[in-house]
Amino acid sequence: MGSCCSTSDNSSQHELDQQPRPAQPPPSDMPPTRDHVVTLDKKWAYHAVDGYELNNNTWGLESATSGSQRTHYDGPPSSPPGGGGGGGGGGASESGGAVGIAWSTDWEWQGGEHNVKSYVYGARRFERRLLSEIRALPTEAEWHYSTWDVRANVAYDIFTDTDRDHANSSGEFEVMIWLAKLGGVWPISESKAPIAHVDICGHQWEVHFGHNHGGAMKVYSFLPVNGPIQHFSADVKQFFDYLSHQFQFPQHNQYMLVFQLGTEAFTGGPAEFVVPKFIADVVCE
Template identity: 40%
Template sequence: MKLALVLATLTATAFSQKELCAQYDSVSSPPYTVNNNLWGKDSGTGSQCAYIDSLSSLGAAWHTTWTWNGGEGSVKSYSNSGVNFEKKLVSDVHSIPTNVEWKQDNTNVNADVAYDLFTAADKNHVTSSGDYELMIWLARYGTIQPIGTKIDTTTVEGHTWELWYGTSIQAGAEQKTYSFVSATPINSFSGDIKPFFDHLTSKHDFPASAQYLINLQFGTEPFTGGPVTFTVPKWTATVN
């Protein structure tokens, strides 16, 4: 037992303070991954690095520092923690329990803090986009807004959300995006993501029996501002 505890501790801290500064730097400790993911950096000027505080099978703890200017309406990056899981139809998913704590030292910026999930009819679809995207915005800073227009206000998992819907072209195909947006920051969230899909299925005709869940991540989308340090002391997620 003592040896197991020591090994678990070593595993949990194996990637402590690993620096990720290249555009698509990432580090994994199954089932979790931390990604720098500066996918939109060419729409402005600036810099961003992500740092792993701990990463193991027990969860992810990390932070990112960023400063971005120009391209006010464009997302510059999505530094995030993600989890690997068996892809299955959304209708076959029983629950998606998750727990996150986060903080941000500068809120005078344009940025959001969000879960990002993709689904696709093709189980082998690339995981960087999908037929559908589900975003859960735990915070929105500045003048930014989700893609599309507001279509509803609802309560899910004990919180009230604005629901937005819009479309975009990703990987040469239309992607439909639903965004649940909190009016005030939720710095600690412990709940189940499946009820968000259930709401879309029952109220907005989301085809749960024809869409595979292919990706699940949590992070921040900077538009402009900084310097900022965004910190995630704890993040876990599971697809059951």
């Protein structure tokens, strides 16, 4: 457990969508306010609890003209594994009963609208294994934004590499599963268009591909076709199996480095991002 180190810059630069912005549904009702157990207010401030970790990963704050961000550990999830649901869920519980966390972040950033200011995240701690040795990556997540009037995304982020001891801030591959794109932000994409469409875990996705870190890291991004997914229950291993089948993703030599869920913030706010439930597990053969 705990192979991930405590600081990660996750320096993914995402491009702006030049297409007309689709209408977004109004924000759903925010969950009841919870007292914060731990507050992280420094860059890369870190907290580990119950097999999970939080990082106030404001790696790009220098590109802002003003603003700040804090991240909070709010205790155990608001409902047990498999509880809750609705609002675009993916069906029955996929998390296999794994204990989870609740967390939140509040932020406001101005300036540098094309630059990511942060990717604050909750993450599952685990012993790194080859993806070919992993049978399932079950997860459940529920999230809420206090406003859609921000430039941000909500996304799972997973790095993989042939080196088991590679730093957790990058890898040979990055796979992002976007649950929302707000304010016209867009994934890393060389063609500026999806390379494929696919139905995985009960949702339709666009698949985008590009490079980051000077071309050294290959990035696959899955974007939901039908708008934000605020209740998500899935086996993330199915995304890697799809990439292996369609794009020869080399699971046999890629170690999974991180298993994160967070929000990349560009500009806007004040905004509150609340995750009443984040549960994830790594199930090996």
